[in-house]
Amino acid sequence: MTMDDVLILSDKADVQPFYWVTEDDAGLDYCLSCARRVVAALHECGQGEAMVDGGSWANSEGDGARFCYRCGVMLRYSLSREGLDQERHYFEENGVDIPLTPAVAYELIQVEDAMQDYGQTWEKSAMPAASQKP
Numbered sequence: 235m236t237m238d239d240v241l242i243l244s245d246k247a248d249v250q251p252f253y254w255v256t257e258d259d260a261g262l263d264y265c266l267s268c269a270r271r272v273v274a275a276l277h278e279c280g281q282g283e284a285m286v287d288g289g290s291w292a293n294s295e296g297d298g299a300r301f302c303y304r305c306g307v308m309l310r311y312s313l314s315r316e317g318l319d320q321e322r323h324y325f326e327e328n329g330v331d332i333p334l335t336p337a338v339a340y341e342l343i344q345v346e347d348a349m350q351d352y353g354q355t356w357e358k359s360a361m362p363a364a365s366q367k368p
């Protein structure tokens with residue numbers, strides 16, 4: 235399996251844009267449908283100013299994979315420098331389970347993208363040697 239294969243697989247991952255709710259002091263991440271439900275619940279409690287914010291434009295850089303606080307779906311993210319170091323170390327130490335799931339493929343692609351942004355390359359491939367093309 236090559237990184238091109240990983241990229242194709244990562245497109246099949248169920249990854250949603252990330253949203254948050256204004257007036258939510260906890261700053262939790264949600265998918266759109268959960269953010270809307272939280273806003274509806276806040277409106278019922280009299281917090282009429284609460285709104286859904288975020289979406290595809292939002293910069294979701296962070297230290298690792300992000301998930302909807304309510305339903306657990308993976309949310310789009312990119313890795314910070316610290317996040318890259320952690321994720322990359324994890325994959326270099328542990329490798330990945332084959333067959334790769336689309337979600338793990340998406341995580342690998344975020345590591346790849348961040349390595350390009352920070353001018354890094356793998357010291358040790360996360361892919362099992364047997365699955366690499368010569």
Ligand SMILES: [Zn+2]
Pocket residue numbers: 264265266267268269302303304305306307
């Ligand atoms: Zn959700």
